[in-house]
Amino acid sequence: MTKLEKLSEGSWHYRMMGDIFPDLLRPSDALIDLYEGGTPVVALTPDLIYSGGLAKFYEKHPDRVINTGLSEQNTVSMAAGLATTGATPWVSGMSAFLALLCNEQIRMDVAYSQQNVRFLGHHTGLAFGFYGSSHHATEDIGALRSIANMTIISPSDDNQQYAAMMASKDYDGPIYYRTGRGRNPEVYEEGSFTFEIGKAHEHMKGDEVTIIACGMPVHPSLQVAKKLNAEGHSVGLLDMATIKPLDVDAVLEAASRSKVILTIEEHNVLGGLGSAVAEVMAENPGNARLIRHGIKDEYSLIGPPTHLYGHYKLDEAGIESVVRDAMK
């Protein structure tokens, strides 16, 4: 009997996470396809091969993964140096630390130096739940959005993440992918859509409210929009997966059509998607009123992610109440 077999049912082992949660964070699929498709991918990670979802890529191409240990800033600067030699580095790390601890390295060595480094900031927003507010990434969009040359993409499910990663193949410039923990319900059927960096995905048009969301809140927003439309309301939904460069045309079209634009994000309302949309609307005044929904400039509570989504009205019930308020 192995040591693992001695464990009672319900216990689990860190390295077995890939088996226990088969759909947990799947960037490996895209990395494998990119690498086997001819992109010279090198994945770098500060001690997060397993929790960052790189295990499958690592098992298949161990020589293409550099585990840099607990040296996040060094990892980003290394990746930038590596990029100058022709490799395409993908740095995977926890969003809270990748975007904030390494913000200066991202600015200096990657964006300013114009290196094609890709970032996978995982467990973004409140995904780390009970790990503590230190691990919640509710500032990453704001921290990166003011860095010139940075592209910021917040996929709403794994299929969109895969497509968004594949879209990087011939993309020039650094990209930050803001990814969840791999348990988001599917918004998109695999292979049923195209992903273009910088283009919003319009799920439906609405005259009363247009929800503009990104990341995890897109799925519950879609359910809410469907429900309210079935009741006779007119609610639109844009999945604004690319936060930078923002799809300005889509925002302006929605602002000219709807009475209310409602942004929903798993991020501080300051600096994130809501701010980006507000900037566009302020410079192009239309008739729509803007409401920004997200974390209200505070440090998030600790708790299981689902409880936190409920508390911050980012789950289906919460978003429904926010949309109904917006329509009053």
Added chain:
Amino acid sequence: MTSTQTGTVARNDLRPTAEEIDLMREKARMVRLETIRLIMLPKIGHYSSVFSCAELFASLYYGVMSVKEGDPDWEDRDRFTFGKGHAAIGLYPILADLGWLDKDVLDGYCSLGNPLGDHPDMTKVPGIDFSSGSIGHALSNALGMALGARFQGKDFTAFAMMGDGEQQEGQVWEAATAAVAKKVNNLIAIVDNNKYQLDGAVTEVNDIGDIAGKWRAFGFETHEVDGHDLEAVTTLLRRLKADKTRQGPACVIAHTVKGRGIDLMENETGWHLGYLTPGDSEIAAQEIMSKEI
């Protein structure tokens, strides 16, 4: 007339010849004189930080590194990253001398829209292998390049020159740990140990203690050398570069004098940043011309 090298040094005796030393000495003199001349335009610059590493620049670019005149993007070139980027003004004349920069560009140093700033920008300046300005990144950048050589099947060497004050940055030691752990033998760290930083002596601002001992403890093959002794520096760097049996990175602590070459600047704190009037610049230039360092 410049000397370039390709590939591993073939001679068994890696000591530079008398002619090579003369050439490097002349280039170090060029670095100092051009630094004085170029600073006249913006009326501010880092003279003394350049003067401490003028011989290191000359040794690297004219005696150690594999580079090609006229071709700053040659794939097999050795790489150079620069932690103390504020001394880039001393590097630009070398890039121009190697035919990588137009003289006109050099003469417009720090003027509006000119690519040459106080700190080097790789996207604007041919021959700058990596941008710098934020202190403490250079060894990480060079480590990435050294690993890139592995992925590319190349055998170039990445040199990272840091200041001694720079050793106070935590990222330096993250990179040091990683370089040893990844057994990177084509990475050579150089510390320009001139003992001063902006606010004063390194020992007074935030003493970093035994630098060589620290690098040794981290696992680097570490050597100390007089950073102004062209023969010693060049021989050592050539040997470290040629040694393919080493199982990891190397570090050279180059003991230097901040402001070396001009009496009024040597070991004077106020010259980390400063400006010499045209008259004083003339006196300084004459001192450089008359001295043999």
